[in-house]
Amino acid sequence: MQEKSFIYDEKLFEQFKEELKKELNIYSEPSDKELNDILVFIIKEYEQEFSQNFTEIFFYTYYKNLLTGHNDTMNKIIDFTENKKPLNDEGKPQVIKAERNDCYNTLYLYDLKYQANQEETKLISNITGQKIPVDYSAVNVITNNDIFKIPPKGDPNLRGPHIYPTIEYSPQYWQDFKNQIIKYIQNFETKHSQNFLADLEDYHYWLNKYHIFQRFLNQITDEQALNEGGKHVKN
Numbered sequence: 371m372q373e374k375s376f377i378y379d380e381k382l383f384e385q386f387k388e389e390l391k392k393e394l395n396i397y398s399e400p401s402d403k404e405l406n407d408i409l410v411f412i413i414k415e416y417e418q419e420f421s422q423n424f425t426e427i428f429f430y431t432y433y434k435n436l437l438t439g440h441n442d443t444m445n446k447i448i449d450f451t452e453n454k455k456p457l458n459d460e461g462k463p464q465v466i467k468a469e470r471n472d473c474y475n476t477l478y479l480y481d482l483k484y485q486a487n488q489e490e491t492k493l494i495s496n497i498t499g500q501k502i503p504v505d506y507s508a509v510n511v512i513t514n515n516d517i518f519k520i521p522p523k524g525d526p527n528l529r530g531p532h533i534y535p536t537i538e539y540s541p542q543y544w545q546d547f548k549n550q551i552i553k554y555i556q557n558f559e560t561k562h563s564q565n566f567l568a569d570l571e572d573y574h575y576w577l578n579k580y581h582i583f584q585r586f587l588n589q590i591t592d593e594q595a596l597n598e599g600g601k602h603v604k605n
Contacts, residue, residue, distance in 0.1 A: 387402075391405075410497055413577060480577065490503070
């Protein structure tokens, strides 16, 4: 069997780094590690700036994903509930998968992982290791693997054991939900200053730069591993 070749585009990586150096006003020749450290520092600054607003930022990003993301999740939900037959959940797994992808994409954008213990609930940055607090409403979304299962309102630490989630398939409920999240996005953008929104957009920009940089570094690692392994392949 012919070995599948791995192509690493070094020229493209060098172009990316040259553009990055211009954006950062760097005129020396930093190592890849030094460039990575600079990107981490920038992201850490934004994480600190937005740490106290992160619950609403999470929902703002997540709701935008539901409404306009490539998964088309909100329309999938409404279509499913409008056409659902009694005792027939055909199409539900696809809707749930789309919603989970929107949630995971939100966490991936900020490169965060969820962590909980008895003392606190928080997100941890995979980039900087910083703790970013979020409240139970965001946790309900992150941990809920079935969007049609609606958790009880209120802080879960204050709920009694007899309180259970409900299952919601009403088309009107989800149309109202769509209207509510549209309003949430509009209120978020009206509530915050232009400087806040511009900083959030810049935060997303540098996160994207970081992710691209990491993909290039991972390609280098993969190529090196492939080359090392190739030395021991016998025909």
